[in-house]
Amino acid sequence: MEQFQVHGAAKRRASGHRRQVITGANASGNLEVLVERVLPDLECQVEVATAVTGFRPIWEAVIKEFFERTSPGGLRFSINDGGARPDTVTLRLMQSVQLMEDKA
Amino acid sequence: MRDWQKQRSERSARLNAGSHYASGKMVPPDKAKAFLEAVIRPGDRVCLEGDNQKQADFLAEVLADVDRSRIHDLHIVQSGIVLQAHLDLFERGIARKLDFSYSGPQGAALARALAAGKIELGAIHTYIELFARYFMDLTPHVALIAAVQADRDGNLYTGPNTEDTPTIVEATAFKSGIVVAQVNKVVDKLPRVDIPADQVDFIVEADKPFYVEPLFTRDPASVTESQILMAMMAIKGIYAEYDVKRLNHGIGFPTAAIELLLPTYGEQLGLRGKIATHWALNPHPTLIPAIESGWVEQIHSFGSEVGMDDYMSARSDVYFTGHDGSLRSNRLLCQTAGLYACDMFIGSTLQIDIAGNSSTVTPGRIAGFGGAPNMGSDPRGRRHPSAPWLKAGREASDGQGTLTRGRKLVVQMLETFGEKMKPNFVERLDSIELAEKLNFDLAPVMIYGDDVSHIVTEEGIANLLLCRSPAEREQAVRGVAGFTDVGRARNRNAVEALRQRGIIRRPEDLGINLLAASRQLLAAHSIKDLVTWSGGLYQAPSKFRNW
Numbered sequence: 154m155e156q157f158q159v160h161g162a163a164k165r166r167a168s169g170h171r172r173q174v175i176t177g178a179n180a181s182g183n184l185e186v187l188v189e190r191v192l193p194d195l196e197c198q199v200e201v202a203t204a205v206t207g208f209r210p211i212w213e214a215v216i217k218e219f220f221e222r223t224s225p226g227g228l229r230f231s232i233n234d235g236g237a238r239p240d241t242v243t244l245r246l247m248q249s250v251q252l253m254e255d256k257a
Numbered sequence: 258m259r260d261w262q263k264q265r266s267e268r269s270a271r272l273n274a275g276s277h278y279a280s281g282k283m284v285p286p287d288k289a290k291a292f293l294e295a296v297i298r299p300g301d302r303v304c305l306e307g308d309n310q311k312q313a314d315f316l317a318e319v320l321a322d323v324d325r326s327r328i329h330d331l332h333i334v335q336s337g338i339v340l341q342a343h344l345d346l347f348e349r350g351i352a353r354k355l356d357f358s359y360s361g362p363q364g365a366a367l368a369r370a371l372a373a374g375k376i377e378l379g380a381i382h383t384y385i386e387l388f389a390r391y392f393m394d395l396t397p398h399v400a401l402i403a404a405v406q407a408d409r410d411g412n413l414y415t416g417p418n419t420e421d422t423p424t425i426v427e428a429t430a431f432k433s434g435i436v437v438a439q440v441n442k443v444v445d446k447l448p449r450v451d452i453p454a455d456q457v458d459f460i461v462e463a464d465k466p467f468y469v470e471p472l473f474t475r476d477p478a479s480v481t482e483s484q485i486l487m488a489m490m491a492i493k494g495i496y497a498e499y500d501v502k503r504l505n506h507g508i509g510f511p512t513a514a515i516e517l518l519l520p521t522y523g524e525q526l527g528l529r530g531k532i533a534t535h536w537a538l539n540p541h542p543t544l545i546p547a548i549e550s551g552w553v554e555q556i557h558s559f560g561s562e563v564g565m566d567d568y569m570s571a572r573s574d575v576y577f578t579g580h581d582g583s584l585r586s587n588r589l590l591c592q593t594a595g596l597y598a599c600d601m602f603i604g605s606t607l608q609i610d611i612a613g614n615s616s617t618v619t620p621g622r623i624a625g626f627g628g629a630p631n632m633g634s635d636p637r638g639r640r641h642p643s644a645p646w647l648k649a650g651r652e653a654s655d656g657q658g659t660l661t662r663g664r665k666l667v668v669q670m671l672e673t674f675g676e677k678m679k680p681n682f683v684e685r686l687d688s689i690e691l692a693e694k695l696n697f698d699l700a701p702v703m704i705y706g707d708d709v710s711h712i713v714t715e716e717g718i719a720n721l722l723l724c725r726s727p728a729e730r731e732q733a734v735r736g737v738a739g740f741t742d743v744g745r746a747r748n749r750n751a752v753e754a755l756r757q758r759g760i761i762r763r764p765e766d767l768g769i770n771l772l773a774a775s776r777q778l779l780a781a782h783s784i785k786d787l788v789t790w791s792g793g794l795y796q797a798p799s800k801f802r803n804w
Contacts (some may be wrong), residue, residue: 171395239739240716244715244771244774248772248774252503
């Protein structure tokens with residue numbers, strides 16, 4: 154088990170009013186993301202707990218790109234990873250922001 | 258005085274030698290070994306029917322067991338190296354040289370045998386390339402084929418898995434060769450005649466039905482959301498944009514995802530009847546929901562698929578069937594349809610380099626090609642126009658010239674990382690190293706980069722037709738290569754410029770909502786759902802039954 158955090162600066166606060174969403178599943182090849190609106194408006198953070206060690210540079214590249222694409226200000230993401238590949242990580246993170254910004 | 262009848266005399270001698278172990282054309286199974294030792298000669302070119310799916314497995318085991326002091330140095334010319342017995346021929350020194358197309362399940366064993374010098378490799382072919390050579394410089398002296406039934410005259414019924422048989426028999430029987438068929442059963446009357454008796458010399462009733470590999474069954478439960486996203490991009494960004502009606506799909510999960518999205522996502526986009534109506538395709542169970550929803554006009558098949566027989570018989574408006582009702586497949590003709598009459602080939606691959614060259618060779622495995630290089634290539638001899646072909650041609654030529662020829666759409670779909678986080682994008686194909694190690698004259702490339710029109714990954718679509726230089730092409734490949742080293746070495750400004758020109762398109766550029774990329778979007782979520790869609794006509798093989 155490897156655990157680490159990646160911090161980022163955001164250009165803007167993520168829109169919407171949801172306090173928290175959870176998406177995905179901590180299953181083999183998949184991952185679970187918990188998103189909480191708990192940070193200052195221009196900060197964002199991803200906490201990774203992964204069963205597969207040795208891929209931290211790729212995780213950091215994926216997360217950095219995700220921050221640039223979505224600017225998820227105020228959001229903290231907690232990932233429980235079951236060995237997902239970067240494509241699944243990106244898709245889940247993008248989906249989770251979209252859920253937080255959903256007006257409903 | 259030159260003898261112009263040597264082949265006929267030779268044939269008579271072999272028929273005569275074989276007849277000692279036969280009653281008419283019928284050879285008892287317990288005499289099969291002595292029979293083969295009588296009709297086969299050292300150095301013969303032998304086609305031991307090993308197709309993509311059906312296997313003349315009884316005859317393969319008998320041949321692998323012959324006395325090697327009598328039969329040796331055979332030259333095996335068959336499309337599939339699939340069974341252990343196929344490799345045993347070389348291990349035992351019965352065969353020495355090999356020309357083939359596909360070796361899926363034996364890919365690793367084949368690589369080991371080549372490295373150990375047990376096999377002298379002629380070449381790895383596409384299917385129709387090997388079949389073409391049957392009529393030129395690789396004509397079999399003896400063909401050992403498989404059929405479902407024979408009648409007492411020797412007419413053969415192949416059942417739905419006709420596959421390579423008519424082509425093998427044509428080349429052998431009409432060049433004074435010997436044709437021996439293993440059949441599951443000898444009957445008084447056949448449901449239909451697939452091979453006429455006067456092209457068949459001997460029949461062996463095998464002790465069990467020939468083996469057929471279920472190769473094309475993809476369990477919807479294993480389709481991932483990344484694959485669904487890629488499938489959505491392909492449907493919206495390629496099928497719909499080029500109006501692709503005539504096509505072939507590969508066997509991977511990404512194209513299975515497309516099949517399962519036609520009745521849902523395709524329907525939402527209003528595409529029924531406008532795309533994917535005519536197919537050169539094996540009977541993929543994952544296409545059942547689209548067929549049942551009225552998407553598919555007709556399908557011609559290379560082979561069959563285990564469990565699909567009753568469904569296909571009941572859907573004869575869609576499939577090619579005999580007057581007996583069962584499927585008639587034909588690999589040569591379907592590959593020809595895939596080459597000349599399809600506007601698009603779309604399939605998965607295992608490795609792509611920065612020029613777009615694509616290979617399924619990985620360290621220690623030679624899977625062969627099958628039909629992909631043929632269907633996944635632009636046929637320079639094509640002369641009939643169609644909307645997708647002309648559009649692709651215009652894109653490739655930049656509208657220059659008055660005699661712009663069309664182009665086939667050749668789409669490679671792959672996730673950026675494979676099993677165990679192995680990057681699928683590489684600077685240099687593993688196949689090049691393998692070719693150097695084994696002293697091949699030609700590195701095995703499944704699809705050359707200059708034939709590839711589009712690459713689809715979870716990151717987006719790269720349209721290589723629109724690239725105007727090798728440098729642009731390289732950045733287009735890197736621009737969809739995700740977080741692999743190849744992808745991370747991209748020039749971000751160049752990739753952004755390609756995106757502005759529509760050469761690279763992201764899901765958001767195509768108006769695709771990532772939240773929609775969900776398994777809920779699949780028309781079937783399991784094999785059982787496919788059975789339900791088929792009204793119980795599809796009989797899933799037991800290894801796919803988990804209910």
